Amino acid sequence: MDLTPEEQRILAGENGEAARIAMAVLVDLGTVFGAERLIPVAQVHIDTTLYMVDAGVEFAERMAAAGGRFCVPASLNPAAVDLLHPERMRVPADLLENSRRLERAYLSMGAAPTWTCAPYQQGLIPRFGQQIAWAESNAIVFANSVIGARTNRYGDLMDICAAIVGKAPCFGLHLGPQRQADLVIDAAALPHSLRRDPAAYPLLGYVTGELAGDRIPAIVGIPADVPVRALKAFGAAAASSGAVGLFHMIGVTPEAGSLEMCTGGQKMEEIHVVTAEDLAEAAARLSDPDLRRPDLIVVGCPHYSYAEMTTLAGLLDGRRVHPDVACWAFTSRAVYGWMAESGLLRTLTDTGVTVFTDACPLQYPKSAWSFTAALSDSAKFANYCFSQTGLPSAIASLPECVETAVTGRHAPERSIWKRF
Numbered sequence: 001m002d003l004t005p006e007e008q009r010i011l012a013g014e015n016g017e018a019a020r021i022a023m024a025v026l027v028d029l030g031t032v033f034g035a036e037r038l039i040p041v042a043q044v045h046i047d048t049t050l051y052m053v054d055a056g057v058e059f060a061e062r063m064a065a066a067g068g069r070f071c072v073p074a075s076l077n078p079a080a081v082d083l084l085h086p087e088r089m090r091v092p093a094d095l096l097e098n099s100r101r102l103e104r105a106y107l108s109m110g111a112a113p114t115w116t117c118a119p120y121q122q123g124l125i126p127r128f129g130q131q132i133a134w135a136e137s138n139a140i141v142f143a144n145s146v147i148g149a150r151t152n153r154y155g156d157l158m159d160i161c162a163a164i165v166g167k168a169p170c171f172g173l174h175l176g177p178q179r180q181a182d183l184v185i186d187a188a189a190l191p192h193s194l195r196r197d198p199a200a201y202p203l204l205g206y207v208t209g210e211l212a213g214d215r216i217p218a219i220v221g222i223p224a225d226v227p228v229r230a231l232k233a234f235g236a237a238a239a240s241s242g243a244v245g246l247f248h249m250i251g252v253t254p255e256a257g258s259l260e261m262c263t264g265g266q267k268m269e270e271i272h273v274v275t276a277e278d279l280a281e282a283a284a285r286l287s288d289p290d291l292r293r294p295d296l297i298v299v300g301c302p303h304y305s306y307a308e309m310t311t312l313a314g315l316l317d318g319r320r321v322h323p324d325v326a327c328w329a330f331t332s333r334a335v336y337g338w339m340a341e342s343g344l345l346r347t348l349t350d351t352g353v354t355v356f357t358d359a360c361p362l363q364y365p366k367s368a369w370s371f372t373a374a375l376s377d378s379a380k381f382a383n384y385c386f387s388q389t390g391l392p393s394a395i396a397s398l399p400e401c402v403e404t405a406v407t408g409r410h411a412p413e414r415s416i417w418k419r420f
């Protein structure tokens with residue numbers, strides 16, 4: 001790689017040991033991917049925030065102790081626990097302590113305590129065309145696709161290095177020609193009412209991810225006024241069933257005013273028509289067929305926005321959550337603060353919903369809870385729930401999740417997928 005004189009000095013250790021390590025990692029990564037240079041990034045989103053193994057904690061602490069300081073704004077993905085209300089989550093002492101160690105290390109290096117997988121909802125929001133280095137798959141695909149910022153799918157530890165140096169290797173999705181679509185997903189065959197229903201988008205995203213893998217899909221047939229929460233759910237699902245880092249929705253996302261615009265005028269050879277049956281089959285693949293009485297309802301994967309919390313409260317409409325069911329809603333501490341101030345938090349908690357901040361529902365301490373099955377409106381959660389927690393799960397629309405929370409019964413035979 002061609003390094004500037006300043007980059008060479010950092011690599012030689014003139015800016016300290018942490019910057020030297022970070023620069024060495026970035027140069028190695030760039031070399032592997034054929035990058036010719038580093039580019040400045042405007043901000044970084046750090047994914048190495050969930051305590052899983054000691055290595056993550058030790059790397060963050062080592063960089064902090066070696067003088068590491070973030071030279072660009074850096075936001076933080078969820079912790080393994082609700083750092084504001086650990087008692088509500090019944091968090092084991094060692095998990096909390098390791099999460100606190102990560103918290104201390106990141107804050108000492110200058111991170112913003114966002115603790116959210118949806119950093120695009122508040123605070124550090126990039127703009128169109130801006131070069132950034134984000135980790136966390138749903139955030140990456142949202143930033144690239146919905147905002148039009150530019151980031152590769154960066155991973156754990158590399159994100160810390162990018163924040164310390166303020167640069168990333170210039171390859172892949174940082175480059176305009178690498179952002180062109182590889183295949184077309186044709187959603188025009190879906191019934192119009194389904195294309196207008198936010199519940200369709202986690203499943204459409206899930207199918208898209210399966211078809212696209214790590215390639216860039218262009219999706220046609222989506223209404224121009226599709227809500228942001230649908231785009232968010234679509235991207236999160238596509239990034240979990242596949243490795244989608246960027247999608248184009250024609251007439252919706254900023255680099256896709258037309259199909260030609262995001263294909264560079266190339267004729268697309270691979271076109272997949274998606275039908276309502278495809279979405280129904282995806283829902284079946286994501287659902288335990290025997291699940292009738294889930295005792296855990298999870299929403300907020302990715303973290304709910306204030307608007308999504310408002311929708312949840314509206315659907316509950318003052319009804320109480322069934323006594324045999326826990327209804328958990330996850331969000332950032334920023335949104336939580338707004339909810340507390342506005343009274344929305346009280347409205348929800350009065351119905352029996354528990355609102356968690358900072359945390360990821362896939363990391364809840366299983367030993368402290370005796371759940372038998374979970375229901376969620378998130379395809380990402382349903383995709384990972386059994387493999388990561390051992391808990392059988394199913395996906396349903398948000399209105400269906402709310403009805404199940406209130407009645408204690410899940411009725412998949414009355415699911416919206418049976419209507420098409």
Ligand code: F3S
Pocket residue numbers: 078117138236300301302303330359360361362380381
């Ligand atoms: Fe966020 Fe955890 Fe879901 S990090 S996207 S809540 S799996």
